[in-house]
Amino acid sequence: MVDLTKRYDVLVIGGGNAALCAAIAARRAGATVLVLEAATKFYRGGNTRHTRNMRCAHDAATDTLSGPYYEDEFFDDLLRVTGGETNEALAKMMIHESKEMLTWIAEQGVRFQPSLGGTLSLGRTNSFFLGGGRAMLNALYLTAENLGVDVLYEAEVIGMEIENGMFLSARVKRGEGHADVRAGSLVTAAGGFEANKEWLEESWGPAARNFLIRGTPHNRGTILKMLLGAGVDKIGDPTQCHAVAIDARAPQYDGGIITRLDCVVFGIVVNKHCERFYDEGEDVWPKRYAIWGRLVAGQPDQIGYIVFDARSLELFMPSCFPPIKADTIGELAQKLELDPAALEKTVTDFNDHVVPGTFDHTQLDDCRTEGLTPPKSHWARRIEQAPFYAYPVRPGITFTYLGVRVNHQSRMMMADGKPSVNMFAAGEIMAGNVLGRGYAAGIGMTIGSVFGRIAGREAAANARN
Numbered sequence: 001m002v003d004l005t006k007r008y009d010v011l012v013i014g015g016g017n018a019a020l021c022a023a024i025a026a027r028r029a030g031a032t033v034l035v036l037e038a039a040t041k042f043y044r045g046g047n048t049r050h051t052r053n054m055r056c057a058h059d060a061a062t063d064t065l066s067g068p069y070y071e072d073e074f075f076d077d078l079l080r081v082t083g084g085e086t087n088e089a090l091a092k093m094m095i096h097e098s099k100e101m102l103t104w105i106a107e108q109g110v111r112f113q114p115s116l117g118g119t120l121s122l123g124r125t126n127s128f129f130l131g132g133g134r135a136m137l138n139a140l141y142l143t144a145e146n147l148g149v150d151v152l153y154e155a156e157v158i159g160m161e162i163e164n165g166m167f168l169s170a171r172v173k174r175g176e177g178h179a180d181v182r183a184g185s186l187v188t189a190a191g192g193f194e195a196n197k198e199w200l201e202e203s204w205g206p207a208a209r210n211f212l213i214r215g216t217p218h219n220r221g222t223i224l225k226m227l228l229g230a231g232v233d234k235i236g237d238p239t240q241c242h243a244v245a246i247d248a249r250a251p252q253y254d255g256g257i258i259t260r261l262d263c264v265v266f267g268i269v270v271n272k273h274c275e276r277f278y279d280e281g282e283d284v285w286p287k288r289y290a291i292w293g294r295l296v297a298g299q300p301d302q303i304g305y306i307v308f309d310a311r312s313l314e315l316f317m318p319s320c321f322p323p324i325k326a327d328t329i330g331e332l333a334q335k336l337e338l339d340p341a342a343l344e345k346t347v348t349d350f351n352d353h354v355v356p357g358t359f360d361h362t363q364l365d366d367c368r369t370e371g372l373t374p375p376k377s378h379w380a381r382r383i384e385q386a387p388f389y390a391y392p393v394r395p396g397i398t399f400t401y402l403g404v405r406v407n408h409q410s411r412m413m414m415a416d417g418k419p420s421v422n423m424f425a426a427g428e429i430m431a432g433n434v435l436g437r438g439y440a441a442g443i444g445m446t447i448g449s450v451f452g453r454i455a456g457r458e459a460a461a462n463a464r465n
Contacts, residue, residue, distance in 0.1 A: 002152050011181060025452070053115075053441065162227075162230040168182065186424065195220050214398045245264065245394070245395070326388050401432040430451060
């Protein structure tokens with residue numbers, strides 16, 4: 001039974017990967033720790049439940065990684081996907097610290113497996129969790145509880161007492177009851193605000209009404225607003241986020257990884273007017289999949305359609321929904337409620353500009369278009385072999401990048417430029433320090449694990465002092 005009247009050394013708000021890494025690190029450092037998770041025990045873990053892998057630097061191949069992924073290459077990849085919009089010193093520290101995470105995470109009971117197939121191409125760079133994100137969470141919770149970390153579910157933080165950058169207590173709602181929880185240090189790992197449609201609409205306008213939320217409905221930014229209101233410095237653009245193109249038939253919340261579509265590189269993507277709007281083969285999919293949510297968000301009615309033919313059907317991991325199938329492009333358009341003549345013209349124009357090459361879905365090949373706007377730089381093949389297929393897609397928001405500013409100790413910085421007295425952050429709520437924009441597969445879990453471990457360790461030391 002959790003005793004909310006006692007004063008803990010470290011209070012962790014959140015229940016996902018970042019929160020558990022912080023709780024375990026703090027407990028291993030000798031602190032008493034309480035974790036407050038707003039969800040039920042079954043739905044614990046926020047967006048971590050839907051993850052599959054983590055990107056970490058390493059100097060050699062392992063049993064589950066096919067080769068080295070050096071720190072410099074990791075940093076170059078991060079610069080490329082963010083366009084340089086990152087705190088370079090903080091990012092380099094994270095990448096260096098990530099080298100220890102594969103061993104440290106395994107020591108907490110998490111197991112890995114070889115890379116999955118499809119268009120992921122991550123066998124060298126990313127470690128896949130055996131059993132996925134939920135199995136990872138179960139291992140971390142088991143370790144935390146065995147170490148003596150207290151965990152409280154269905155515990156919603158509705159208020160915090162913060163004075164001059166110092167956390168004093170949190171007001172917690174459980175059922176009809178309320179309690180004030182005191183702690184020497186605070187770690188917030190409560191996610192972004194992607195499930196708060198009203199907040200999204202403030203930045204995106206009416207387009208946000210058509211967004212789907214890939215993960216938990218609990219990430220409404222409540223804790224983030226409290227912290228910013230208490231004088232914590234903010235970082236990031238509220239319109240920047242991890243947003244991918246997901247099956248338009250997905251549920252409003254919690255569709256997870258099985259609604260993501262990895263077939264963009266094998267076909268063309270058109271909007272409701274049957275117009276292509278971006279290079280589908282710009283780069284390897286793990287470095288470009290997270291731009292497609294924003295691209296679709298910029299199209300009329302925030303809807304797009306991935307069109308491909310029979311040759312590509314088994315080259316990618318499918319959605320949980322079957323593709324729409326037809327014997328002709330015109331018939332496919334009718335099933336999609338698009339203009340048949342317009343879609344036929346777009347496909348014909350694309351086919352007429354394809355330059356034949358040697359198709360190789362595992363690398364940047366020489367199959368491209370010439371004289372077409374927008375181009376398709378790689379994996380361009382004529383769409384001509386029946387049957388034809390399509391997936392309708394909408395923007396799927398994973399997490400937002402607006403968050404709290406932190407330093408190398410994962411300590412929150414105040415708006416006046418001073419570090420907070422005893423407040424730390426990890427995971428999505430501070431991801432904007434590293435991700436100004438863009439995304440590469442597995443970096444979210446890197447941010448959560450690395451900064452979670454740092455935050456827990458530093459929060460425990462701070463509480464002792």
